[in-house]
Amino acid sequence: MKYEPPLEKISENIREAVLGHGEKALKIGGENTLPFHSFEGTLPNPPGLALEILDTEPENWAPSVLEPFEDVVSDPVNWARKCVEVFGAEMLCLRLVSTDPLGKDGSPQAAAEITKKVADAVDVPLIVWGTNMDEKDAQVLTEVARVCAGKNLLLSPVSKGNYEKIAQAALEHGHAIVAQASMDANLTKELNIVLCKFFPPEKIVVDPTASALGYGLEYTFSIIEEIKQFGLADKDKMMQMPIICDFGGDCWRTKEAKENREQGILWEATTAISFLLAGANLLIFRHPEALKLIKEMVV
Amino acid sequence: MALKGAEIMKMLPKTNCKECGYATCFAFAMKLVAGGAKLEDCPYLDPEVKAQLEAAMAPPIKLVTIGTGENALSIGEEEVMFRHEKTFFHEPGIAILISDKGVESEIEEKLKRINAFDFERIGQKLSINLLALCFESGDKDKFEALVKKAYETTEFALILISEDTDVLFSAAALCADRKPLVYPITNENMSAAVPKLKEFGVPAGVRGASIEALVSVTSDLKDAGIENMVLDPGSKNMVEGIQNQTLIRRAALKKGFRPLGYPTIAFPCFMYPDKFKETVAAAALMTKYAGIVVVSQADEHFILPLLVHRFNIYSDPRRPMTVEEKVYEIGNPDEKSPILITTNYALDYFIVSAAIEETNMPAYLCIKGTEGLGVMAAWTSGKFNGEAIAEFFEKYGMPDKVKHRKLIIPGVAKKLVAELEEDLPGWEIILGPLEGSDIPKFLSEEWTA
Numbered sequence: 001m002k003y004e005p006p007l008e009k010i011s012e013n014i015r016e017a018v019l020g021h022g023e024k025a026l027k028i029g030g031e032n033t034l035p036f037h038s039f040e041g042t043l044p045n046p047p048g049l050a051l052e053i054l055d056t057e058p059e060n061w062a063p064s065v066l067e068p069f070e071d072v073v074s075d076p077v078n079w080a081r082k083c084v085e086v087f088g089a090e091m092l093c094l095r096l097v098s099t100d101p102l103g104k105d106g107s108p109q110a111a112a113e114i115t116k117k118v119a120d121a122v123d124v125p126l127i128v129w130g131t132n133m134d135e136k137d138a139q140v141l142t143e144v145a146r147v148c149a150g151k152n153l154l155l156s157p158v159s160k161g162n163y164e165k166i167a168q169a170a171l172e173h174g175h176a177i178v179a180q181a182s183m184d185a186n187l188t189k190e191l192n193i194v195l196c197k198f199f200p201p202e203k204i205v206v207d208p209t210a211s212a213l214g215y216g217l218e219y220t221f222s223i224i225e226e227i228k229q230f231g232l233a234d235k236d237k238m239m240q241m242p243i244i245c246d247f248g249g250d251c252w253r254t255k256e257a258k259e260n261r262e263q264g265i266l267w268e269a270t271t272a273i274s275f276l277l278a279g280a281n282l283l284i285f286r287h288p289e290a291l292k293l294i295k296e297m298v299v
Numbered sequence: 300m301a302l303k304g305a306e307i308m309k310m311l312p313k314t315n316c317k318e319c320g321y322a323t324c325f326a327f328a329m330k331l332v333a334g335g336a337k338l339e340d341c342p343y344l345d346p347e348v349k350a351q352l353e354a355a356m357a358p359p360i361k362l363v364t365i366g367t368g369e370n371a372l373s374i375g376e377e378e379v380m381f382r383h384e385k386t387f388f389h390e391p392g393i394a395i396l397i398s399d400k401g402v403e404s405e406i407e408e409k410l411k412r413i414n415a416f417d418f419e420r421i422g423q424k425l426s427i428n429l430l431a432l433c434f435e436s437g438d439k440d441k442f443e444a445l446v447k448k449a450y451e452t453t454e455f456a457l458i459l460i461s462e463d464t465d466v467l468f469s470a471a472a473l474c475a476d477r478k479p480l481v482y483p484i485t486n487e488n489m490s491a492a493v494p495k496l497k498e499f500g501v502p503a504g505v506r507g508a509s510i511e512a513l514v515s516v517t518s519d520l521k522d523a524g525i526e527n528m529v530l531d532p533g534s535k536n537m538v539e540g541i542q543n544q545t546l547i548r549r550a551a552l553k554k555g556f557r558p559l560g561y562p563t564i565a566f567p568c569f570m571y572p573d574k575f576k577e578t579v580a581a582a583a584l585m586t587k588y589a590g591i592v593v594v595s596q597a598d599e600h601f602i603l604p605l606l607v608h609r610f611n612i613y614s615d616p617r618r619p620m621t622v623e624e625k626v627y628e629i630g631n632p633d634e635k636s637p638i639l640i641t642t643n644y645a646l647d648y649f650i651v652s653a654a655i656e657e658t659n660m661p662a663y664l665c666i667k668g669t670e671g672l673g674v675m676a677a678w679t680s681g682k683f684n685g686e687a688i689a690e691f692f693e694k695y696g697m698p699d700k701v702k703h704r705k706l707i708i709p710g711v712a713k714k715l716v717a718e719l720e721e722d723l724p725g726w727e728i729i730l731g732p733l734e735g736s737d738i739p740k741f742l743s744e745e746w747t748a
Contacts, residue, residue: 001558003514006549036541060737102713102730133713183676209675213604214420215646216673218611221586222383229381253734256603263600266575270582270604274612277541277586293575297537 007040010232014281015202015240016045019091019176020125021152026091028205028281029242034228035279036298046299048282049291050091050127052248053079055114056098064261065252065287076114077121084122087288093127093246094118099140100131108143115144119151127154127178127284129246134161145169154178156244157207160191167199176203178244183209183219185226185239192238205282206241212250213271220245224278245275248286269293302355304329310352312343331356359551360560363502363527363590365392365429365480366456372428374529374590375562380548386615389562392591393581393605394429394458396568399436399445406445409597414453416599418606421620421649425606427455429480431568431593434461434470443470450474458504458564458593464488468495475499480529480591482506482564486516493523502527504564509533510546514558521558528561529590537580540565544588562590569593574601582608619671620645626695627652630661634702635748639731639738640665640691641709642683644673650735658739660746663700667691674709685718692723703748707731 016030028048033041055076058066068087072078076094083089094115098106119126128144130137141155142165156178158166163179170177179195181187188206195204208223224243231239251257251271257264268290272283276298285291308328319340321327330336338349338356362376372392379385395413397406410430418425430449434442442461449457450473457479461467471481482504484492496503503520505528507513513532520528530547534540544563550556567580578601581592585608596602614620621643629652639655641647643666655662667688669677677683692698704726708715710733719728732741 001514001518001556003511003550003556003558005510005546006554006556008549036538037545039542039546102716131713182679183673184679187679211673213611214607216644217608218382218614218616219673219676221612222381222616225381226383253736255734255736256607258736260600262575262598263603266578266601266604269575269579270608273579273583274586274608277583293579297576297579 005039010041012232012235012240014228014231014242015204017176017202017205017242019048019127019152019154020123021150022123024090024123024125025152026125032232034232035277045281047276047280048091048125049089049295049299050093050282050284051083051087051089051288051291052093052095052284052286053083053118054095054097055111056104062252062258062264064264065257068288077117080118080122083288084124087291089124089288089291091125091127091282092118092122093129093284095129096131096140096144099136101133101136103131108140111140112143112147115153116147119148119153125154126151127156127244129156132157132180134159138162138165141166142169145173145175148175149173152176154205156180156246158195160187160194163191163195167195170203171199176205178205178207179241180207180209183223185223185230188227189230189236189238192241196238201237201241204241205244207244207246210245210247210250210271210275212247212254213267213274214256215250215254217271217274220247221274221278224275224280228279242281243279244282244284245272245280246284247271247275248284248290252286265289265293273297302332302352304332307331307352307356310348311341314343316343318342358560359555360548360562361526361528362389363529363562365458365478365502365529367476367478370428370454370456371478372456372591377548377562377588378552380545380552382612383616386617387613389590390609390613391585391589392428392456393585393602393609394431394591394593395427395597396431396433396593396595397445397449398433399438399442406448410449410452412597412599413455416602418599418603420607420610421645423610425610427602427606429456429458429591431458431460432470434459434463434466439463439466439469442466443473446470446473450477456480458482458591464491468492468499471495471499471501475501478502480504480564482529483531484516484520484528486512486519489516489519489523493520493525496525502529504529504531505561506531507533510543510559517558517561530559530561530563531566532563534565534570536570537567537583540570540580540584540589541587544584548588563588564591564593565589566593568595574598578605581605585609586612621668621671622648622666624666624668626697626700627664627666628661629655629664630659632661632663632700634700636661636663636701637705637707637742637746637748638663638665638697638701639707640667640688642667642669642672642674642677644669644671644677647673647709651738654735654738655742658742660742662742663697665691665695665697674712678712678715683712683715685715685722688715688719689722701748705729705748710734
């Protein structure tokens with residue numbers, strides 16, 4: 001019996017999104033095949049690998065994930081610089097923990113100011129993450145959008161409950177957005193449909209919400225695979241946005257990561273590789289060693 | 300299944316004799332396809348036709364068993380490319396490499412460590428499956444001593460690795476009754492290997508430099524009467540491994556290509572000297588279709604992520620792991636005890652109940668039925684929102700169980716706070732910690748009735 005490689009050519013593409021601006025802007029997505037399937041299609045852009053920083057000094061971080069940043073956590077600008085200059089991060093995710101209405105409940109203005117400082121201090125693309133509270137995120141991210149006009153930030157998360165305000169502000173001030181729908185491919189599609197009525201699809205990245213290894217990883221894995229199947233094999237235009245996974249924090253909150261440094265790095269790295277295998281285009285890491293490991297293996 | 304009912308029908312006697320228990324030959328054919336009927340049920344089937352049908356109806360990926368008894372590993376018989384299409388059926392084996400080149404005391408230490416592994420998750424024991432014994436010393440006696448030691452002092456299934464075919468089979472003779480996987484069987488050593496494989500009845504780890512090269516070896520082995528094979532397409536790194544294993548599975552499942560219809564083996568231990576990379580590659584290669592991965596680490600911090608990873612990917616998406624909806628009373632709670640609520644996703648229940656037990660503080664743990672969805676997914680789908688939880692409270696009479704009016708909800712469910720304040724008027728809604736492991740600290744520091 002003669003062997004013919006069973007190739008599957010796909011005529012559709014995942015949309016290509018451009019994040020950031022200037023020389024260090026990064027493209028993600030754009031592939032017309034499944035992840036790592038370079039034998040039957042093209043994957044023009046390697047996955048985006050971002051490092052996470054907080055606008056507030058972290059509480060309760062495991063010592064082994066705090067250690068790389070110990071000298072900079074009190075200042076988000078220094079923290080951002082270290083990630084880029086020392087750890088070679090090509091993208092950052094600034095988490096606006098200070099604005100959490102159930103925590104410090106800081107003002108949108110203060111958060112926007114910090115964001116601006118960070119965005120001015122580094123030239124890599126910046127993801128700006130709220131606190132997953134619809135109403136507050138709408139206030140904070142619209143203010144961030146205004147203050148950082150033209151930086152082409154990736155504002156996150158945008159949900160069914162607040163998409164109009166944030167997307168409108170992103171449109172007005174030249175930013176991209178993360179459309180978040182929890183663990184359900186149909187909800188992802190629904191949100192994309194309402195967004196695309198007034199927002200450019202190439203500026204949307206979708207977040208199916210991610211879970212750590214051992215804590216629901218398989219759900220995230222399969223939903224990403226499903227979304228990619230819908231987008232590529234079934235040619236559903238509303239399922240062709242690049243996918244982001246935010247899991248570093250979830251990984252480092254597990255007892256397995258806390259109890260041992262090496263195990264923690266592997267917890268984050270194996271979670272990351274699973275999502276890349278499923279089809280994620282953009283990952284947010286907490287530990288620079290985990291990011292480095294994945295980068296060396298896939299890029 | 301390669302054949303359709305109508306195609307099978309053509310090969311049956313078409314007499315509708317009913318002796319098989321079905322009204323017509325066609326009904327019998329359909330039942331054969333669906334599963335439930337066996338070819339033996341037809342008393343008039345020509346033996347030659349029966350053999351043809353058997354071959355055509357065999358699963359597209361053969362089930363291969365390595366080892367015996369409780370520690371046997373069965374791999375193959377997979378049906379889908381993506382777990383959400385159905386499920387993955389047979390967990391891949393995790394093998395730990397032991398070279399005979401090492402110092403004896405180190406080998407002994409490694410075996411001891413592996414024997415002592417004891418991992419558990421959600422009430423299930425997680426375990427590695429195989430020892431991969433590798434001839435590298437050039438000293439046949441040394442290798443045989445290693446094989447004997449592994450055979451006598453452990454109960455794991457075995458893989459024997461030797462580029463020297465004579466040494467390979469002299470070692471196989473020492474442990475043939477444990478049905479080790481012998482590796483590599485190649486185009487070069489095939490003629491010497493076939494009689495031995497048959498004599499010992501052991502599965503063959505077949506290596507080719509590429510998929511094409513593999514196809515010619517497996518075809519020849521099949522013609523020589525060898526049935527049980529595990530394939531190694533010679534992948535040199537993680538990405539190549541993913542690609543090769545994807546093509547092999549696709550050829551078997553979608554094209555019914557028999558020469559590749561076997562499970563595969565991958566060797567992260569030979570791909571990456573770095574132990575972190577080796578582990579990540581092993582996780583990736585298990586996800587994308589390896590039947591066995593061989594790693595060199597016997598360090599529990601490197602093995603646990605792999606075991607949990609396999610546990611996740613091979614869990615059955617058709618049956619979320621759930622526990623019963625009810626109010627679990629932990630340690631005789633009374634009217635002053637805290638009330639915590641979470642979903643009936645088994646992992647949520649196990650994490651939270653274990654954390655409460657750790658505090659020694661009696662508590663009511665409300666498990667709301669969410670069909671196995673975790674907190675956020677259940678919230679999105681309306682199974683764990685304010686209204687649903689208020690109903691649960693009513694149904695189980697929570698207000699009568701305690702004098703206080705405080706409810707602790709999962710830390711990730713921030714969006715629930717406002718909803719519950721509306722749907723459970725008079726109750727104070729307290730956001731618990733984000734992580735289950737912080738519950739003991741949280742309860743002991745924050746809880747007052």
